[in-house]
Amino acid sequence: xxxxxxxxxxxxxxxxxxxxxxxxxxxxxxxxxxxxxxxxxxxxxxxxxxxxxxxxxxxxxxxxxxxxxxxxxxxxxxxxxxxxxxxxxxxxxxxxxxxxxxxxxxxxxxxxxxxxxxxxxxxxxxxxxxxxxxxxxxxxxxxxxxxxxxxxxxxxxxxxxxxxxxxxxxxxxxxxxxxxxxxxxxxxxxxxxxxxxxxxxxxxxxxxxxxxxxxxxxxxxxxxxxxxxxxxxxxxxxxxxxxxxxxxxxxxxxxxxxxxxxxxxxxxxxxxxxxxxxxxxxxxxxxxxx
Numbered sequence: 001x002x003x004x005x006x007x008x009x010x011x012x013x014x015x016x017x018x019x020x021x022x023x024x025x026x027x028x029x030x031x032x033x034x035x036x037x038x039x040x041x042x043x044x045x046x047x048x049x050x051x052x053x054x055x056x057x058x059x060x061x062x063x064x065x066x067x068x069x070x071x072x073x074x075x076x077x078x079x080x081x082x083x084x085x086x087x088x089x090x091x092x093x094x095x096x097x098x099x100x101x102x103x104x105x106x107x108x109x110x111x112x113x114x115x116x117x118x119x120x121x122x123x124x125x126x127x128x129x130x131x132x133x134x135x136x137x138x139x140x141x142x143x144x145x146x147x148x149x150x151x152x153x154x155x156x157x158x159x160x161x162x163x164x165x166x167x168x169x170x171x172x173x174x175x176x177x178x179x180x181x182x183x184x185x186x187x188x189x190x191x192x193x194x195x196x197x198x199x200x201x202x203x204x205x206x207x208x209x210x211x212x213x214x215x216x217x218x219x220x221x222x223x224x225x226x227x228x229x230x231x232x233x234x235x236x237x238x239x240x241x242x243x244x245x246x247x248x249x250x251x252x253x254x255x256x257x258x259x260x261x262x263x264x265x266x267x268x269x270x271x272x273x274x275x276x277x278x279x280x281x282x283x284x285x286x287x288x289x290x
Contacts, residue, residue, distance in 0.1 A: 029269075035262035042256055053263040063264055065239050066247040067271075069154065073243065074222035077158045081218050082211065084162055085169025092170065093177045103171065110168040118231035121160050122147070125232070150240040153233050157241055160228050165221065169214050176210035177203070208287045212279070219275050223268065244268045 036053055040046040057063050092102050109117065124131045125146035133143040146156045180203065188198045204211075226245035229235060235242035235250070242250075244264065252261035 032262045032265050035258055036266055038259050040258045042258060049259065053259040056260060057263050057267070060260075062239055062242065063247055063251075063260075066242045066244050066264075067267065069240070069242055070223055070225065070244045070271075073154060073158060073161075073225060074219055076155075077161050077222050078215065078218050080158070081162050081165050081169060082214055084166040085214065086173050086207075086211075088166060088170040089173030089177055093174060103174065106170050107167040109164045109166075110171075112164070114164065114227040115231060117160065117164055118228055121156075121163075122232050125156055147233055148237055150237050153237060153241045157225070157228050157232065160232070161222070161225065165218070169218070172210055172214055173207065176207045180206050205288050209289055212283050212287045216276060216279055219279075220272055223272055223275070244271075 037048060037050060038046050039049045039052070088106055092099055092106070095102065123129075127133060127143050127145050127148065130146070132146065137143065144152060146152050184202050184206075185198060188202055193201070224245055225243045226249070229241050229243050229246045230249070233241040235246050245268070248261050248264050248268070251257045251264065
């Protein structure tokens, strides 16, 4: 009887989350899958078109370009974000004092509104009055069109992404570092191990579960990039920074092509699922939980 009551209480606790998942995740996902086979502009009657949205997607250069841009963005930003977070964590962890202060300072960008950060960085990126170009001019470098140059616009988005997420990664890495037994470091030093040897043979392997978690979340976050693109470049210049999510929003709420938007949303879902499954498949080769 007591066990039954415990089970009932447990089910009641998870019920709100379960209902929320059904209403806000499962039902929209199923509706999105179904909508990919229909044509709808939010006004006219919905029409079944079969696989037409998928064939249109394969012929849509902007859609295919958004997939390529998103993948490039993830490839560039992932290693840089992880490395910056790890370096910050190692530096803060070695501080003799002030850890709480620097941990808070580096974490602030992660909890700051992306709108506010985009406005600030947009001013800094300005070709004529931006702080970055002013600093570069002091060392004899000509002003750079950070947001107007097709070759630099995506790099500018990546830089903002690294700045906004490195503090969060630092915090996760710090938790991992503080979970490593100090006796392992002491034993390695007694055996004559140097700083790089200790990092490579002890720190990095024991941080591999943390690294695995950060890699997955960073890739998913990169594939869903939208706010900085929307606020800084509007997908331009041209389509140089049009990401998958930005293309979905444009297709749905500017072109009012809900079928195409649903179709490209499924492509995004399949990309995230594929990358996650690949990481889970190969994590046994490099992630150590002992």
